[in-house]
Amino acid sequence: MSLQNEDPVEPNLHQARNKSGMAHQILIKFKETGIAEELDDDLAKLCTDLGDLWSAHVTFTEKLKIFLDHPNDWKEISESLADLRSEVDHIRWHALSIQEPLDTIGKYSYSQLDE
Numbered sequence: 001m002s003l004q005n006e007d008p009v010e011p012n013l014h015q016a017r018n019k020s021g022m023a024h025q026i027l028i029k030f031k032e033t034g035i036a037e038e039l040d041d042d043l044a045k046l047c048t049d050l051g052d053l054w055s056a057h058v059t060f061t062e063k064l065k066i067f068l069d070h071p072n073d074w075k076e077i078s079e080s081l082a083d084l085r086s087e088v089d090h091i092r093w094h095a096l097s098i099q100e101p102l103d104t105i106g107k108y109s110y111s112q113l114d115e
Helices: 013-032 037-069 075-095 099-114
Strands: none
Touching: 013 037, 037 075, 037 099, 075 099
């Protein structure tokens, strides 16, 4: 099922549900490990960014397929490249945002190996 919205003005509720569902699954996975509550802020950022990166990957793949499936028309190519650039910018933002919480929770995870 496509995550693309038919009407660009209307929010894509299906995509939002999938993204938040993925973030929630990640949160549950960590909470089931008994992760320390003092990491809740980092965990919230990590789950949100991972959910958004997962969703962006799906959207990017769909936009790339649209680009490849369209005829060789410069208007379509230009619009597809603008869409791809937008998605890459979105991915870049989350890739930068996730670094600190990923490092913090990663270090915590390794510290738990001794216990």
